[in-house]
Amino acid sequence: MAVSPTLEQQLCFALYSASRAMTARYRPLLDELGLTYPQYLVLLALYERDGRTVKELGEELRLDSGTLSPLLKRMAAAGLLRRTRSADDERSVVVELTDEGAALRGRVAEVPGGLFRDTDVTVAEIADLRARLQDFLARI
Amino acid sequence: MAVSPTLEQQLCFALYSASRAMTARYRPLLDELGLTYPQYLVLLALYERDGRTVKELGEELRLDSGTLSPLLKRMAAAGLLRRTRSADDERSVVVELTDEGAALRGRVAEVPGGLFRDTDVTVAEIADLRARLQDFLARI
DNA sequence: TGCAATTAAGTTGTGCACAACTCGAAGTGG
DNA sequence: CCACTTCGAGTTGTGCACAACTTAATTGCA
Numbered sequence: 001m002a003v004s005p006t007l008e009q010q011l012c013f014a015l016y017s018a019s020r021a022m023t024a025r026y027r028p029l030l031d032e033l034g035l036t037y038p039q040y041l042v043l044l045a046l047y048e049r050d051g052r053t054v055k056e057l058g059e060e061l062r063l064d065s066g067t068l069s070p071l072l073k074r075m076a077a078a079g080l081l082r083r084t085r086s087a088d089d090e091r092s093v094v095v096e097l098t099d100e101g102a103a104l105r106g107r108v109a110e111v112p113g114g115l116f117r118d119t120d121v122t123v124a125e126i127a128d129l130r131a132r133l134q135d136f137l138a139r140i
Numbered sequence: 141m142a143v144s145p146t147l148e149q150q151l152c153f154a155l156y157s158a159s160r161a162m163t164a165r166y167r168p169l170l171d172e173l174g175l176t177y178p179q180y181l182v183l184l185a186l187y188e189r190d191g192r193t194v195k196e197l198g199e200e201l202r203l204d205s206g207t208l209s210p211l212l213k214r215m216a217a218a219g220l221l222r223r224t225r226s227a228d229d230e231r232s233v234v235v236e237l238t239d240e241g242a243a244l245r246g247r248v249a250e251v252p253g254g255l256f257r258d259t260d261v262t263v264a265e266i267a268d269l270r271a272r273l274q275d276f277l278a279r280i
Numbered sequence: 281t282g283c284a285a286t287t288a289a290g291t292t293g294t295g296c297a298c299a300a301c302t303c304g305a306a307g308t309g310g
Numbered sequence: 311c312c313a314c315t316t317c318g319a320g321t322t323g324t325g326c327a328c329a330a331c332t333t334a335a336t337t338g339c340a
Contacts, residue, residue, distance in 0.1 A: 004187045004249045008280045012162045012268045012321095013181060019159035020275055020327080022152045027328090038296065041153060042280075047144045055318060060147065061322040062157050065319050066298050067271065074295080090205040091305050109144045112152075119279055129276060132269055133154040137161055138244050139259055160297080176327065186295090195288060205289050207327050213290095214325080231288040231335045286337070296327085307316070 028113050033104060038063070039075055043108055046081065046097050053092045054083075080104070156231075169251050173244060178203070179215055183248055186237050188219065193232045220244070 007013050023037045030040055038061070045060050046052070052060075058068050072095060075081050080101035086092035116126070147153050151244060163177045170180055178201070185200050192200075198208050215221050218272070220241035226232035256266070 004245060005184065005252050006188055007181065007184050010184070010252065011270040011273075012166065012177075012278070014270045015155065015159040016177075016181075018273045018277045019155040020202065021280060022155050024328090025280060026152065032261065036295065037152075037156075041147065041156075044145065044147050045259070046219055049145055053318080054320095061298090062160065066299075068322080069320050071296075085319095088212040089306070089308070089318085093319065096258050105144060110143075110261070112145050112150065116280070125276070129163055130149070130154045132272070133151075133156075133158045136265070136269060137154070137158045138166060138262065139261055140161060140256070165300090176325065194290095203326090204328070206291080206329075209290050212325075225289095229302085229336075233289065257299080282340095284338090284340100287335080289333090289335105291332070292330085294327100294329090297325090299324090300322085302321075303319090303322080305317080305319105308312105310312090310314105 025115055026111065029114070030086065033111075034078065035108075038067075039080075040108065040111070042068075042071065042095075043080070043097075043101065046095065046101070047105055047108070048116055051094055051096050052085065053094055055092065057095060060084065075105055077100075164270070165255055166251065169254070173247055174218065175248075177189060177210055178207075179220075180248065182211065182235075183220070183237075183241065183244065186235065187245055187248070190262055191236050193226065193234055195232065197235060197241070203279075215241075 026037055026040070030037060033040075035043070041061055042057065045057055052069055054065060054072065057072075058064055061068075063071075072081065072083060076083055079098055082096045082098055083093050084095050084096070161248050166177055168178070170177060175183070181201055182197065185197055189229075194205060194208055195211065197212075198204055201208075203211075204239050212221065212223060216223055219238055222236045222238055224236070
């Protein structure tokens, strides 16, 4: 019979609390831009490639339409992006940055910079941890 | 001027998506027990030490009363635990397992076992990643 | 001792996540 | 050509997270 696992031993809890701690670090910076963390991710995705469909965004961010539809609606209401039905496939909705959304690019790019300034966390450590997580994610 | 970071490069996004992927793996197993992931964490915490206050649970799980109060209420409604005002400090609420909650211990302990059975992820790799995350978390 | 400050839990409101579902559009085989 | 299936987006309902606030109990100090 299995012994009760402790919270301490659980990778899942470590991921869960580290993820929340990270987004908590981002929050004050994103508040200044009027963004939530998932909204920030949507902007990053659109800065990489603008004019993608909801489905394509969902694949990159691993979010379904139940999450993305209302989120994109809020961002459209905030004037950051535009949603238009695709002409060649009326099922799809194309998401494009507005001028206002594009104008945020510089300020958004500044966000990750100051996150670890007052810690002893190194760039190499961050890159290594990220690589390990991506490798792990790809294998489960 | 900072270049726009890509999603790919972001540790935060790696944490965020890995965390969601892990809880998605737990979900079908927890569904069988009628538990959500945070509820499962509360049970683990109580199996470690029963009869703790809401505040103490919140410190271990890093959750505030705004999250825990309704969550514990649902678990109490499900018959898994009991909430009672502390006698020596009427501000505190002590959370204790019911017989039904304690009886789940065996089945809860079985949950992490099968998670990586059909992958090539090793126990050592899991332990190493967890240790790195905990170290990282402690330093930010 | 009295009372202002602090503390613990709970409430309210917003925004994700995600399951389950609806709806209309697009592919598909007979 | 048409029923049938699949597909993309959106809606509904539940349960976290978390900020901001309320309430009641306790603490601390002038």
